[in-house]
Amino acid sequence: MEIEILRLGHRLPRDERISTHVALVARAFGANSMAYSGQHDEGLSRSLERLGTSWGGQFKVEYMPKYKSYIKEKKEQGFSIAHLSMYGIPLPEAVPKIKKKQKLLLIVGGEHVPPDVYHLSDFNISVTNQPHSEVAALAITLDRLMDGKELERSFDKRFKGKIRIEPSEKGKEIIEG
Amino acid sequence: MEIEILRLGHRLPRDERISTHVALVARAFGANSMAYSGQHDEGLSRSLERLGTSWGGQFKVEYMPKYKSYIKEKKEQGFSIAHLSMYGIPLPEAVPKIKKKQKLLLIVGGEHVPPDVYHLSDFNISVTNQPHSEVAALAITLDRLMDGKELERSFDKRFKGKIRIEPSEKGKEIIEG
Numbered sequence: 001m002e003i004e005i006l007r008l009g010h011r012l013p014r015d016e017r018i019s020t021h022v023a024l025v026a027r028a029f030g031a032n033s034m035a036y037s038g039q040h041d042e043g044l045s046r047s048l049e050r051l052g053t054s055w056g057g058q059f060k061v062e063y064m065p066k067y068k069s070y071i072k073e074k075k076e077q078g079f080s081i082a083h084l085s086m087y088g089i090p091l092p093e094a095v096p097k098i099k100k101k102q103k104l105l106l107i108v109g110g111e112h113v114p115p116d117v118y119h120l121s122d123f124n125i126s127v128t129n130q131p132h133s134e135v136a137a138l139a140i141t142l143d144r145l146m147d148g149k150e151l152e153r154s155f156d157k158r159f160k161g162k163i164r165i166e167p168s169e170k171g172k173e174i175i176e177g
Numbered sequence: 178m179e180i181e182i183l184r185l186g187h188r189l190p191r192d193e194r195i196s197t198h199v200a201l202v203a204r205a206f207g208a209n210s211m212a213y214s215g216q217h218d219e220g221l222s223r224s225l226e227r228l229g230t231s232w233g234g235q236f237k238v239e240y241m242p243k244y245k246s247y248i249k250e251k252k253e254q255g256f257s258i259a260h261l262s263m264y265g266i267p268l269p270e271a272v273p274k275i276k277k278k279q280k281l282l283l284i285v286g287g288e289h290v291p292p293d294v295y296h297l298s299d300f301n302i303s304v305t306n307q308p309h310s311e312v313a314a315l316a317i318t319l320d321r322l323m324d325g326k327e328l329e330r331s332f333d334k335r336f337k338g339k340i341r342i343e344p345s346e347k348g349k350e351i352i353e354g
Contacts, residue, residue, distance in 0.1 A: 014194075017191075017194065018195070021195070021309070021310035021313070024307075024309040025309045025310050027307070027309070028305045028307040029305070029309075029313075051308065055308065085349075087342055087344070087345055087349040087350065088344065088345065088346070089344045089345070089346060090328060090329060090344055091328055092325070092328055092329070118347045118348050119347055119348075121347075124346060124347060124348075126342070126344060127328065128206070128327060128330065129341065129342045129344065130204070130205040130232060130332075131201060131205070131228065131232065132198070132201040132202045132204070132206075132316075133198035133202050133312050135198060135312040135313050135316075136198070136202045136205075136206075136312050136313060136316035138313070139309075139312075139313035139316050139317055140316055140317070140328075143317060143320070150305060151267060151268055151269055151304065151305055151317075152267060152269070153305065155307075164306065165263055165264055165303070165306045167264070167266045167267055167303060167306065168264055168265065168266070168301070169266060170295045170296055170298075170301060171296075171301075172262075172264040172295075173264065174264075
């Protein structure tokens with residue numbers, strides 16, 4: 001399954017860290033790339049690029065200010081569109097439906113999501129019916145799509161990073177080189 | 178199972194939103210309360226209090242500047258201590274062990290976690306071996322401890338909020354009163 005992320009309405013400096021966490025989770029939990037709309041933020045793509053050099057993988061972050069035409073373009077490329085929102089259908093109900101898809105664009109909203117996003121999406125999905133965090137909603141959704149396998153995943157050896165962690169009961173074990 | 182959260186090293190304004198997301202996830206995914214060390218931030222407890230009034234539950238946020246004595250106190254009260262860290266043992270390995278516990282203090286680190294936290298903890302647990310987000314790590318850990326039941330959870334009726342969401346395929350359905 002090919003999964004891409006679209007983060008809506010990035011604002012500087014307010015969303016700097018939250019959007020970075022969204023991108024880091026997307027990468028660590030198996031998505032291929034992230035696009036974002038809102039304000040342009042070179043630091044966001046640069047920090048994910050730097051992280052890839054150290055930790056491996058080929059995750060890319062791109063600025064896509066025109067989210068509506070971007071979503072439509074993805075639909076034409078055969079992507080199903082799933083929008084994470086507190087107001088959608090419960091994740092356990094949605095998972096069997098979206099798991100069948102070959103290509104998925106997962107939309108992660110910002111503070112105010114325009115109504116057209118709900119209508120352009122094939123699925124509006126809620127992760128709990130309580131307000132919490134787009135970072136957590138994305139992590140739980142990717143976890144369900146990956147059947148928890150991301151917890152033991154290694155990055156593709158062709159694009160491996162310089163650093164990896166050796167699990168340890170106490171303290172830190174970092175392997176470089 | 179009784180779960181409490183300790184968020185370490187809160188810094189203002191840098192961690193304002195991330196710590197809020199940590200608290201919101203703790204609440205929505207079934208923890209009882211959160212304590213935090215670092216800088217005092219009245220806004221953090223106030224915003225969770227306001228949220229509880231609207232959305233229900235009895236989740237509390239408290240400032241605990243002396244994290245070390247707080248952890249020791251919790252140990253004396255019979256809590257097991259689990260610290261979420263990129264460097265620990267994989268979550269799937271840890272879950273069967275911590276699930277048996279009656280009381281659990283889950284520690285969520287900040288930028289630089291002092292070495293004593295690793296040693297005071299009964300379990301150092303990693304959620305993937307990649308850098309990502311303490312918000313996601315907490316969500317996935319609580320999800321595993323709750324067997325995914327938090328996704329369909331309602332808040333205790335005695336402490337119910339004024340607002341709830343009716344799941345909807347397109348758009349928003351909010352029920353007040």
